[in-house]
Amino acid sequence: MSDESAEPAADPAGISRRGLLGLLGTGAAGLAVGGAAGAGIAIAAGAGRSEARSAATYPFHGAQQAGILTPVQDRLHFAAYDLPANATRDDFVGLLRDWTAAAAEMTQGRPIGEGAIGDLDRPPDDTGEALDLPASGLTITVGLGPSLFDHPEHGDRFGIRARQPALLRPLPRFAGDALDQARSGGDLCVQACADDPQVAVHAIRNLSRIAFGRAPLRWSQLGFGRTSSTSTSQVTARxxxxxxxxxxxxxxxxxGTGAAVWVEAGDDPAADWLAGGSYLVARRIRMLVESWDRAQLGEQETIIGRDKGEGAPLSGGTEFTAPDFSEIAANGQPVIAADAHVRLAHPDHNGGAALLRRGYNYVDGNDALGRLDAGLFFIAFQRSPEQFITVQRALASDLLNEYIKHVGSGIWAVPPGIAEGGYLGETLFA
Ligand code: HEM
Known part of the structure; x- marks a missing residue:
C-alpha cells in the first residue's frame, strides 16, 4: 500500500513553519485557524488556490517515494547532479543518507538540522527562506541515472554495474531531437514539487548545498504550473x-495505474532492488509559442485532436468522453486526424503503453530574437522505459512537431520508498 496517494495531512505536529511564527505573533499577515488538535495552521490573508492547500503534508516514509502518484502540486524545481570521477561508494551512500535526513524534515515543513537560526558562530544548517512557510505539499523524489552504474569515462565507480537495470540506458535518439547536453542527463535527479514555489526552491537549494563538493549541480529547471492531474479529485490544468x-x-x-507505474519484483532479475520503484523520464520541450499563436483555432484543435474550450475529443462528447478514432467526417477524413497528438499517443495506438504524466509549464525568459523561451517540462513515470520509448517513437509524425522542439532529456531509475531509519536508494546497496 502506497503512502503517497493518501490524503494530505495537516502538519503532524499541528504547527507549520508559518503557523509557528504566526503563533509567536511575528507573521503579521497570517491568520491562525484552529486545527484538529487545537493548534494553529496559518493561512495567509488573501489566500488563493495555492494557499488553500498549503497545509498539505505528505508522508516521507513509505513503500513508494512520494511525488509520483501524489496529486500533482502547482510548482516544480527539478535538478540533476553529477558525482565526481573520484567519488567512492561511501561518498555516494553518505550523500544519499544526508539527503534522506534533510528531505524527511523539509517534506514535513520543518527546517533542516538545527535550523536557520541559532549559533552565531557558524553557517546555519538551513538556508532559512522557507522558515515561515508550511510544508505546502512538498514531495522530494530522487532518481538514479544510468551513468552511476556505467559511466562512459569513469566506469563502475561504485561497484554497482552488475545491478544496473537492463533497461536503464540513455534514451535512444528520437526524430527531431535537438538536445542540449548541458540540460540533459545527470547521475542523480531530484524532483521537488510543492504548492509554493519558494518551498520547492528551498528544497533544491538545500539539497544542492548538502551536495556541495560531493555532487555538483549539473542543471535545474523551474516549473510554474502543473500540466497534468494524477488524481480524479483534481481539475484539469492547461x-x-x-x-x-x-x-x-x-x-x-x-x-490499472499501479501496474503501469511500479516496477515489480521479477521484472528484471538483476535489479530486484528497484521493485516498488519506477522510471522517470524528463524532456524539456520548447514550444514555438509565437508560431502557435498565429495558427488558426481549427488547425490547433486538429493538431491536438481535442477542442480548446472544453477539452473534449473532436469525435464528440465532453472532456472525459473516450475518443472515437474510427469516426469519419463528411469529407471522408477521420474526425480525429491520423497524426493528431492524442491519436498517436493513445495506448490503443501503442500496444497498451500508458504513462503517468507529471509535467510543468516553464518560461525561462526569452531568446535573442525576442521569442519566449517557453514550453513544457515533460515528466513521466512508468514501470519500464519502453513505455515512454514506444509513445515517443509513435509521435515521430505528430502534427504538433511543427510547433515544439525537444531540447533536454534524461532518464533515471526511481528507487522504492524509504523505511523509517532507512535511506534513499538503500536497497541498491543491500
Ligand atoms: C509540448 C509537448 C506536448 C504537448 C503540448 C502535449 C499536449 C497534450 C494534450 C493537450 C493532450 C490532451 C489532453 C490529455 O489527455 O492530457 C495530450 C495527451 C497526451 N499526451 Fe501529450 N503533449 C506533449 C508532449 C507529449 C509527449 C512527449 C508525450 C509522450 C511521449 C505525450 C503523451 C501524451 C499522452 C499519452 C496523452 C494521452 C493520450 C490519450 O490517451 O488520449 N505528450 N498531450
Whole structure:
C-alpha cells in the first residue's frame, strides 16, 4: 500500500513553519485557524488556490517515494547532479543518507538540522527562506541515472554495474531531437514539487548545498504550473498552448495505474532492488509559442485532436468522453486526424503503453530574437522505459512537431520508498 496517494495531512505536529511564527505573533499577515488538535495552521490573508492547500503534508516514509502518484502540486524545481570521477561508494551512500535526513524534515515543513537560526558562530544548517512557510505539499523524489552504474569515462565507480537495470540506458535518439547536453542527463535527479514555489526552491537549494563538493549541480529547471492531474479529485490544468492537459492521464484512483507505474519484483532479475520503484523520464520541450499563436483555432484543435474550450475529443462528447478514432467526417477524413497528438499517443495506438504524466509549464525568459523561451517540462513515470520509448517513437509524425522542439532529456531509475531509519536508494546497496 502506497503512502503517497493518501490524503494530505495537516502538519503532524499541528504547527507549520508559518503557523509557528504566526503563533509567536511575528507573521503579521497570517491568520491562525484552529486545527484538529487545537493548534494553529496559518493561512495567509488573501489566500488563493495555492494557499488553500498549503497545509498539505505528505508522508516521507513509505513503500513508494512520494511525488509520483501524489496529486500533482502547482510548482516544480527539478535538478540533476553529477558525482565526481573520484567519488567512492561511501561518498555516494553518505550523500544519499544526508539527503534522506534533510528531505524527511523539509517534506514535513520543518527546517533542516538545527535550523536557520541559532549559533552565531557558524553557517546555519538551513538556508532559512522557507522558515515561515508550511510544508505546502512538498514531495522530494530522487532518481538514479544510468551513468552511476556505467559511466562512459569513469566506469563502475561504485561497484554497482552488475545491478544496473537492463533497461536503464540513455534514451535512444528520437526524430527531431535537438538536445542540449548541458540540460540533459545527470547521475542523480531530484524532483521537488510543492504548492509554493519558494518551498520547492528551498528544497533544491538545500539539497544542492548538502551536495556541495560531493555532487555538483549539473542543471535545474523551474516549473510554474502543473500540466497534468494524477488524481480524479483534481481539475484539469492547461499547458502553454492553451489546451487542457492531463485529461486522459493515468490517475491514482484507476485500478490499472499501479501496474503501469511500479516496477515489480521479477521484472528484471538483476535489479530486484528497484521493485516498488519506477522510471522517470524528463524532456524539456520548447514550444514555438509565437508560431502557435498565429495558427488558426481549427488547425490547433486538429493538431491536438481535442477542442480548446472544453477539452473534449473532436469525435464528440465532453472532456472525459473516450475518443472515437474510427469516426469519419463528411469529407471522408477521420474526425480525429491520423497524426493528431492524442491519436498517436493513445495506448490503443501503442500496444497498451500508458504513462503517468507529471509535467510543468516553464518560461525561462526569452531568446535573442525576442521569442519566449517557453514550453513544457515533460515528466513521466512508468514501470519500464519502453513505455515512454514506444509513445515517443509513435509521435515521430505528430502534427504538433511543427510547433515544439525537444531540447533536454534524461532518464533515471526511481528507487522504492524509504523505511523509517532507512535511506534513499538503500536497497541498491543491500
Ligand atoms: C509540448 C509537448 C506536448 C504537448 C503540448 C502535449 C499536449 C497534450 C494534450 C493537450 C493532450 C490532451 C489532453 C490529455 O489527455 O492530457 C495530450 C495527451 C497526451 N499526451 Fe501529450 N503533449 C506533449 C508532449 C507529449 C509527449 C512527449 C508525450 C509522450 C511521449 C505525450 C503523451 C501524451 C499522452 C499519452 C496523452 C494521452 C493520450 C490519450 O490517451 O488520449 N505528450 N498531450
Amino acid at each position: 499547458n502553454l498552448l492553451g489546451f487542457k492537459d492531463g485529461t486522459a492521464n493515468l490517475k491514482s484512483e484507476d485500478p
